[in-house]
Amino acid sequence: MVDFGSPNDWTYRLLKDCSGNFDIISEHCYGDAHRFDLQVGKILPEDVTESVLDSCRRAANRIRLKREYWEQYKKAFPALNDGKIKVSVDEWGFRNARGLKQTLGFAMTLHELFRNTDFITMAAFTMGMSWIDYNRTDSVYSNAGLLFKMYNQHFGSIPVAVLGNSPQPAPKWPVGGDQPQVNAGSPTYPLDISAALKDGGRMLTVAVVNATEAKQETTLELANFTSRDRGRIWRLSGPTLDAANLVGKPPQVTVKESTFNAATGKLSVPPYSVELYEFTRA
Helix, strand or coil: CCCCCCCCCHHHHHHHHHCCCCCEEEEEEECCCCEEECCCCEECCCCCCCCHHHHHCHHHHHHHHHHHHHHHHHHHCHHHHHCCCEEEEEEEECCCCCCHHHHHHHHHHHHHHHHCCCCEEEEEECCHHHHEEECCCCEEECHHHHHHHHHHHHCCCEEECCCCCECCCCCCCCECCCCCCCCCCCCECCEEEEEEEEHHHCEEEEEEEECCCCCEEEECCCCCCCECCEEEEEEEECCCCCCCCCCCCCCCCEEEEEEEECCCCEEEECCCEEEEEEEEEC
16 A cells, blocks of 8 residues: 555655646556455455455445545645646456456546546547457447446536445555545445436436345435436446457347336345436426
């Protein structure tokens, strides 16, 4: 773990010695770095037991840690408060990621990036061709491609605050020894919820990730937004955590559209799924 402001704090030294000569700090963020036991100070074997949710939340927690460091940098370098210097996460993801499990992690990381767009100005998923699975003559949307297509077509662009009474607990094995003071995700554990307005505020979109093996139920209370009774929902899911879309084979991970009763505010989220709800202003 790197102490803030120490010689090993690369970003601190960059800001201290080079401010005024750049506009963006470029960083990478991967969710499958070594797990680390903080008590004994050692890297753990790859086969340590952790929940699917903790595994999926690793990259998101690293983004959250960037937020906490950035707040410290703003105190040490007040010029950052004018917002002119941004961060670009120009590589992010999970290495060798194909299954539905990693796709849930992609969604959680996307949510955390979206929560921090005040200082993270862009984020590039690794690699560009990961959006598809292909051979010399054919291609299909990969799991990641299908996920990003769903958010691109249906999720809003104006962030909406998500409050709750169930804070995210700390993981058992922090990735790489990094552990933010406040864990990634919305205070709606075990669900991760992100919300945004679109179409000039006429529609509210709510994205929900359930990275557990059980159906999860929650109730939304919409502040300053009165919804019509019927809404639309898009659900990304697959039969197993290893499910993947491969060229030449029937798709295992799919996105299905349906409607739901938006008047009650009650959501029932299936195991290992990403759901995107659309509310229309009455």
